[in-house]
Amino acid sequence: MKFRSPITLLFSFASFQACKRSCEDQLVRYPFGSGxxxxxxxxxxxxxxxxxxxTLTIHTGTYNIETVDYDNHVVYILDPSMTTCTTFPPSKVIVLDWDxxxxxxxxxxxxxxxxxxTSSPLYKSRNGDNGTVVPLCDNEGAPLCSLLYSCPxxxxQNLPISSCCVYTPVDLGPAFDMDLQKLQCVSYAAVYSFNGQDLKPESWKYGVALKYKFSVKNDFPSACNICERSNGVCGYTGxxxxxxxxCAGGVNTTTDCYFSASWNNCVKLLSWKPGFFIT
Structure with a gap:
C-alpha cells in the first residue's frame, strides 16, 4: 500500500507499552516519562x-515534584525535612550528583x-586578598530572616535571629553540597517564590527550584516537538x-502519530509480528 507522502514509517508491536501523558494529575512531557x-x-x-x-531521586533521597515549568525547564521539589512557616524538622543534607x-x-x-x-564556617570565611573576615551570609537577607523567625x-525554637544565614553557595559549584552538619546549622528553609506576599512568610512558596538541561546546548529536539504536536509521546528504544x-495503543513510530490512527485496526490484527515496514 502506498502513501502520498514519501515518509517511511516504522511501526513496532513488540510490547504495546503506551507512554502516559500524565502521572495522576501532573502533566508529563519530554524529557520526563511515565515509565x-x-x-x-x-x-x-x-x-x-x-x-x-x-518524584525526583538524587544523591540524598527521593523528593516529590510539586510542579514542573516545562517552558523554563524548572522542576519544583519539596524536601520533607525542610523548615517552613509551619514545621521545623531536623533537616538533612541535600546534594546533587556532579553529573x-x-x-x-x-x-x-x-x-x-x-x-x-561562634564556630560555623559561615561566619569565618576569609577574603584571600587581605585576610579580612567575609561571612558567606548575605547581609541583605536580614529582613528575610526576621520574617521567617516570626513564624510560630x-x-x-527560641533561636536568635543572628543564627539565621541567607546562603547562596555559588562558590561550591552547580551541584553545591549544603552539608548542615559541616556548616553547624540545625535546619534550613528554601523559598522559590514570595507569591506576591513579601511580608507574609505563611504565604510564601517553600521548596527547591531545579533547572534541568536536555544537552550541552539545551535545544529541544525537533523530532520530539513534531511527535508531541501529533499527540504522541517522545521515547526511546533499543x-x-x-x-x-x-502513539495511542502503544504503537511506536520513527516520526509522528499522524498516520498511526488509521492503522490501529491493522496493528491489532498483526500484533503477533515483531515489526514491519510500511512505505
Whole structure:
C-alpha cells in the first residue's frame, strides 16, 4: 500500500507499552516519562512516576515534584525535612550528583537556621586578598530572616535571629553540597517564590527550584516537538536509545502519530509480528 507522502514509517508491536501523558494529575512531557522507554533516557532513573506521583531521586533521597515549568525547564521539589512557616524538622543534607542534569536556580533563597555564630564556617570565611573576615551570609537577607523567625514553628525554637544565614553557595559549584552538619546549622528553609506576599512568610512558596538541561546546548529536539504536536509521546528504544514516537495503543513510530490512527485496526490484527515496514 502506498502513501502520498514519501515518509517511511516504522511501526513496532513488540510490547504495546503506551507512554502516559500524565502521572495522576501532573502533566508529563519530554524529557520526563511515565515509565520505561518513555521520555529521555538520561532522566529515566532520576524522574519517575512512583505510585501515581512524579518524584525526583538524587544523591540524598527521593523528593516529590510539586510542579514542573516545562517552558523554563524548572522542576519544583519539596524536601520533607525542610523548615517552613509551619514545621521545623531536623533537616538533612541535600546534594546533587556532579553529573546530574539538574542545577539549583538563581531564584532560590536558602535560609540556614540555628547556625552556630561562634564556630560555623559561615561566619569565618576569609577574603584571600587581605585576610579580612567575609561571612558567606548575605547581609541583605536580614529582613528575610526576621520574617521567617516570626513564624510560630521557628519562633518556638527560641533561636536568635543572628543564627539565621541567607546562603547562596555559588562558590561550591552547580551541584553545591549544603552539608548542615559541616556548616553547624540545625535546619534550613528554601523559598522559590514570595507569591506576591513579601511580608507574609505563611504565604510564601517553600521548596527547591531545579533547572534541568536536555544537552550541552539545551535545544529541544525537533523530532520530539513534531511527535508531541501529533499527540504522541517522545521515547526511546533499543541498545542505542534510538528515538521513537509513542502513539495511542502503544504503537511506536520513527516520526509522528499522524498516520498511526488509521492503522490501529491493522496493528491489532498483526500484533503477533515483531515489526514491519510500511512505505
Amino acid at each position: 520505561p522507554e518513555c521520555g529521555d533516557p538520561r532522566f529515566q532513573t532520576s524522574v519517575t512516576c512512583d505510585q501515581e506521583k512524579l 546530574s542534569p539538574f542545577t539549583f536556580t538563581e531564584g532560590n533563597f536558602f535560609a540556614l537556621l540555628g547556625c552556630s555564630i 514553628a521557628i519562633s518556638n 541498545a542505542y536509545n534510538l528515538f521513537i514516537c509513542n
